[in-house]
Amino acid sequence: MKQEEFSELEYNKPAISVIIPTLHEEKLLEKTLLCFSDELQKQYGLEIIISDGGSMDATIEIAKKYTENIIIHSKEKRQTIAEGRNEGARIAKGDILLFINADTILEKPKEFIQYVYEWAYNGNKKYAALACSVHVLPGERTLSDATFHGFFNNYIRFFVNGLGLGMGRGECQIIRTDVFREVGGYNGSVSAGEDFDLFRRIAHKYKVHYAPELVVYESPRRFRRYGYARLLWNWTINALAVMVTGKSIAKEWEPIR
Numbered sequence: 001m002k003q004e005e006f007s008e009l010e011y012n013k014p015a016i017s018v019i020i021p022t023l024h025e026e027k028l029l030e031k032t033l034l035c036f037s038d039e040l041q042k043q044y045g046l047e048i049i050i051s052d053g054g055s056m057d058a059t060i061e062i063a064k065k066y067t068e069n070i071i072i073h074s075k076e077k078r079q080t081i082a083e084g085r086n087e088g089a090r091i092a093k094g095d096i097l098l099f100i101n102a103d104t105i106l107e108k109p110k111e112f113i114q115y116v117y118e119w120a121y122n123g124n125k126k127y128a129a130l131a132c133s134v135h136v137l138p139g140e141r142t143l144s145d146a147t148f149h150g151f152f153n154n155y156i157r158f159f160v161n162g163l164g165l166g167m168g169r170g171e172c173q174i175i176r177t178d179v180f181r182e183v184g185g186y187n188g189s190v191s192a193g194e195d196f197d198l199f200r201r202i203a204h205k206y207k208v209h210y211a212p213e214l215v216v217y218e219s220p221r222r223f224r225r226y227g228y229a230r231l232l233w234n235w236t237i238n239a240l241a242v243m244v245t246g247k248s249i250a251k252e253w254e255p256i257r
Helices: 029-033 038-044 059-064 081-091 109-122 143-160 177-182 194-203 221-226 228-245
Strands: 016-022 046-052 069-072 096-100 104-106 127-136 172-176 207-218
Touching: 016 029, 016 081, 016 109, 029 059, 029 104, 038 046, 038 109, 046 059, 046 081, 059 069, 069 081, 081 096, 081 177, 081 194, 096 109, 096 177, 104 109, 109 127, 109 207, 127 143, 127 194, 143 207, 143 221, 143 228, 172 177, 172 194, 172 207, 194 207, 194 228, 221 228
Parallel strands: 016 046, 016 096, 046 069, 127 207
Antiparallel strands: 096 172, 104 207, 127 172
């Protein structure tokens, strides 16, 4: 299917489901939602899904301005981000699931969505999932940010995915819906490393493609709080723990707002 052939009559369900997990994200959520304009939603068949972990701020009010697809976690036990993503995927109708964090924005929204759409319907079918290039916003970027993200993006692209191990950072992961459901989605019991775990399981059966054309910008708030050395160590030990035991070292992933 070519994009220019798309119409509501020819395609009566969404093509791409954009799933955004949230928890107290009133400061940044709107910037993320603005990436997915009404024009893009209509042109490429997008649906926007907010999966909220029980926000007590203005997150839900902001979300309601952009979508009716809102799930709110109401249980006493705190929801993991993996559970939040799974809840969003549970109601998704698109052929493609685009998971993006509430503090992450697309560098070039139209080109990004067009790339995903073309991959979904006209692209290489051997790729079951796409990993994105993640950076800090240019206006907030320091030398440390540029150095770390340059290294880590290349590590994921050439080493991890180059060896067929499968990896894509949780800031933005793009997966064929049928594959996501086949592998059982995210491991909801994992508090950290769930993004690595999902792509690792997908890579056991299919290919994961790192797409440098797909650039997203994330908030540096966590890096500012903890520093790169500490976060890299935490990511590494949690990823190894998930690989060996199926569980993360971290019992909770602390929200930084």
